[in-house]
Every structure is written in structure tokens, then in C-alpha cells.
Amino acid sequence: MPYHEFEVSKVIPERKLHAVVKGPGEDLTSCLPKGYLNTIPGSISERGCAYCGAKHVIGTPMKDVIHLSHGPVGCTYDTWQTKRYISDNNNFQLKYTFASDVKEKHIVFGAEKLLRQNILEAFDAFPEIKRMTIYQTCATALIGDDMAAIAEEVMAERPDVDIFVCNSPGFGGPSQSGGHHKINIAWLNQKVGTLEPEITSDYVINYVGEYNIQGDQEVMLDYFKRMGIQVLSTFTGNGTYDSLRGMHRAHLNVLECARSAEYICDELRARYGIPRLDIDGFGHKALGDSLRKIGLFFGIEDRAEAIIAEETARWKPELDWYKERLQGKRVCLWPGGSKLWHWAHAIQEEMGVKVVSVYTKFGHQGDMEKGVSRCGEGALAIDDPNELEGQEALRTLKPDVIFTGKRPGEVAKKMRVPYLNAHAYHNGPYKGFEGWVRFARDIYNAVYSPMHRLSAIDISKDDYETGKGFVTRRMLSDADLSEDAKASPITGYTGKFDPIPDLRKKTDYPVFARRVAAAE
């Protein structure tokens, strides 16, 4: 087994089982790190807690909901506004966060009364919002507060409101992933099937594991609408509470982030017979094949092909322009969970970069199976790395750019490695045909940024040029290209600064006659 031992972790021998190097001839039966285990004491993990996984990652992207944490204000504050899951209702769920503000005295005397008062106050403060999710935290779980009983009381008192109870305290799993699981199953058990949705198309899907980071969901919804597909619900980015109660009526679950949302798809398959189709919204080939599959499922593949042809003609030349300039650039792909496999193969094939390392903070071995398969020989795969291991890897691998979260990203910047935000993006959306070019543009800008180059010079000891005041694209990224490539009239991405406002205004979607006139 090709385990990799970090110098800095020699004092924590258990860590050796959490990193592997994919050598020649290695496959998944010989090369897979451990995963989803409790963090080893002494290792300063970058993980979040199970409450964070439930609330911050999955619950809060629901847009028409008061998200109230039952616990100290710190839990709430630390899971507020750091992920850009926007919505088309003026970002209510991002702007406001709610906490019952539990203090020491409540730990002694109980916090149920406090919770009840907070629920009522929050509904009174936002009378147009009639839906709420309450989240358990460590302290209130330990004192045994019965959140469900309080929610029942309030719902009985105010019949126009509906409350979802998420019992996933911070200690409910080794990482945020424990919370993903808990909220998936809780939503299914408590809410799915409690509202009958209106069916308006012959082709009805739930779009699952999609969080509308900088508009990803809205880009994909545009494709689905152009195909005449009704998206009954999105779990959960830009999704509404009530639409998610009707998930049981879809014909197909289209699953994007299997790490955070496969549980609900698997249970919907077991309980309601709705099949699960895994897709990749990132990368032109993967996205094209994904739309084709959905089209095939419903017998409307021609509609998918029309979109693929139009979008590829518009965006592929610009993607190729970046590919030519990013050849061989070394990438550390260090996201939270699913992007290590969503991106590993697609960025190598379609942008020409080389993935030298993948890591996951909270992924399971299943995610590493996908990630290790999709990257090439020599890649270093790390599970739940600590900060020192990250630094050691950056020093030895010398990547040109790193895709990661903002905490390790800032560390990377200090080590003079340009960083792109893999969770919340820099200038997303990154999904869709256009989005993929936006990602390539961000990589290009990171790799060739003159500022980053300047920052890498230590003027106390390094030689540096004093006679060159500026550099241009031709000097930076085009110097070694062929004359043909240099002469290309393309100059990179030509889309808008933000493509989402136009999508929100768009109304000219095709109307397709229904095969079945009456809704089922």
C-alpha cells in the first residue's frame, strides 16, 4: 500500500493511513486512504462540525425560511454568510441568521422557554415568512431540550406556520458530513410527502445536491427549462421549503453532489421507487453527457442535443484559448468533498492542467475512490489533512495554483501560492458551459497574476528585475505559444461580469405540448 508519511506528522503515526501516492499500476484495491474517521487528537483539522454540515451546508440554502439555531450565538455566527449560496428572493437566507442565544443560566435551568419565545419573535419580525428550520447545537442537545415538542406547540398555536426540526448537534459525527446525513434523513422523514405539488410537465425531476453557489442552480435550471423539464424542487440551493415537501412526486432524482445528498436520493429510491441519476454539471463533456442522459430518460434527447450544440459553439473556443495557456500548470485540488472528483478529470482534459494532489476535509472513502480514479499517476491524495501537512505538501509539490476553502487558501497565499475558492468560488458561477469558461478565466488570472509574481520575490535576498515596469499577456502567458495561437482573435472570456440577472429576467422558454393532459 503506497501510504505517504508526512515529516510533520511522524509524531502522529496514525496519520500515515490517511495519505497515499498513486504510483504506476496502482488501483483502488491498493491505493486508498482511510476516511470519515474521528480526527486524531493532536491533528489540527480543518473540518467543521455536524451542526455546521446540516445548517450551513444543506439547510440554509433554502431561501424562504427562518433558519434558527438553538444554542449559543457563536455557533450561528460561525456558520453565517461564508458561502455564497444566493437566491432570487433578495438573499433572505444569507442576510439574516437567527439564534436563541443560549447562556450559562439556560444550561442550568433549561432553554425550551427561550426557544419558544425566539421562534415567536422571529415569525413576528418577518411576518411574510411562514417557514422555519430549527437546528440543535451541542449545548442544547446535552441538556436535553425537546425542540420537536416546542415546534409542535407553536405549529398548533399558529396553523399558518410550518417548522422543520434538525437534530444534528456538533458532536453528531466525525465532521460536517455527519450533519449532511442527519438532515437528509430528517427532511425525508418529517417533510417529504406532506404537500402535494402541482405537476405541469410530462418530465418532472428533483435537482438534488445543488446549492446555487453564485448562481449554479439558476444556470442549470435554464437548461432544464429549455428542455421542457419541470424541476419540482432543488435540494436545496435557491429551493423553497414547500417545493421540497413535494419531492415524492418526481419521476427522476438528478443528483449532483453525492457526498452531501445521496442519502435522500437513495431513500427516495427505496421508499418511492424514484431512480437516482448521478450527473456532473462541471466540464463541457461531462455536462453534455449529463444533459443527454436526462434527455434520454424522458425520450427528449433532441432537446438536450440542441442546447449542447448551441452552448458548445458559443463557449468552447474560449475554453480552448485558456487550455492552450494553462498546459501543464500544477494544481492542488483541495476542496471539502465532492469537487475533488467533479473537477479532477475535467480540468485535466479540458483545461490542460495537471492535478498533483487531491484532498478532502470531510469526504468518505467513496469520495476518495472517485478522486483517486480520476487523477493521474503521482498524485498525492490526503484525507482530513492538518495545517502542517498542507504546508509540507505545498512546499514539496510546488503547485502553480490551489483550489481550496478560504482558511487554507489564506495560508497558501502567504506561502506565495495563488488560491481559488473551491467552495464559494471567486467569480462564479462555474457550472454550465459558460461557467466552466469563467472557472478557466479565474485559473488563468490566478496563475499569471503579476501581483502574485511580485509577492513571490523576497527583496531581502532574491534577485529581481528593476528595468521592467509592466508585463502584458503576450509576455506572461503567450510567450511560448505558436505563432498561430498568438494570432488568435480570441482574448479569453467574453461573457458578462455576472450572467445571473439576465437569467432571472428570461421568460422566452419554449412551450411543449403535454402528452398526458391531466396531472397525475
Next chain:
Amino acid sequence: MAKKEKKDIARANYPKLYTSDPLADLDADTREKVSELENYIMKNCLWQFNSRGWDRRKQNAGILGMTAQLLIGEDVEISTAIDKCYWVDAVLLARNFTARCAWLGGMGAEELRTIMTKLHARIDWLTIDGSLNEELTVQNY
């Protein structure tokens, strides 16, 4: 659509089919060919990685079985929505195989069946029986 409440926990105790790489003794030429197909799946597909071993067994059998039928030109029977989902992945796989591996075009039905059986065994080995993933036998999803 009926709501099924009972969970089948026995499914986590699925039998092992292989105890070593089923292609270890294969001739170099066939091995090379299977590798090409395997590589395409492992780099581009997700269906072989459902979270539990029993589920992977079904996915592999469903999708690779139908892919073999499509390559050979046989009719594929689709009786449930879940079958249809297998078929969708099989169609895309067959198309991508044919586009990438010209040698498939020169094979007769028996040769295609044989190579797809070998591929199926290899994918089962990689993702189930030889897998180091310790969560494959967890009872819940």
C-alpha cells in the same frame, strides 16, 4: 407510488464473488483492451460508486449488462424506472466505447460478450470485492 417503510438490512451481507483480481491470468492483448474500457469508466462515470456494496453490485450488473446488449445489438428490456436509469447510463457508455475503441467494431457477438463479461468482473473487483472502502457493508445508506 407506494411508500415502503421496511428496510432490508440483510442486503449489507452480500456474498463476495472474487477473492483476487479476476483478470490476473488474462492474455496481454485482452487485458489491454479491458483496461481501455475500464479506464473510461473510472475517469468519466459515477454509477459504479454508489455508497454500498450491494447497490454497486446491482448498478454494475444493470448498466454493464445492458451495455453489452446494446453493443451486440440485442433488445434491452426496460420494465421499471430504475431499469430505465440503467439503460440511460448504458447508452452513453456504449456510445463512448464505440467512439473511442475502434477495435470494438471488428468484434462479433461472442467476442463482445466475452470482453464485457471480463470488464464486468474487473469493475466488480475494483469497486466491490477488492475495494478498500470500509463503508461498503454499512447497513444504512
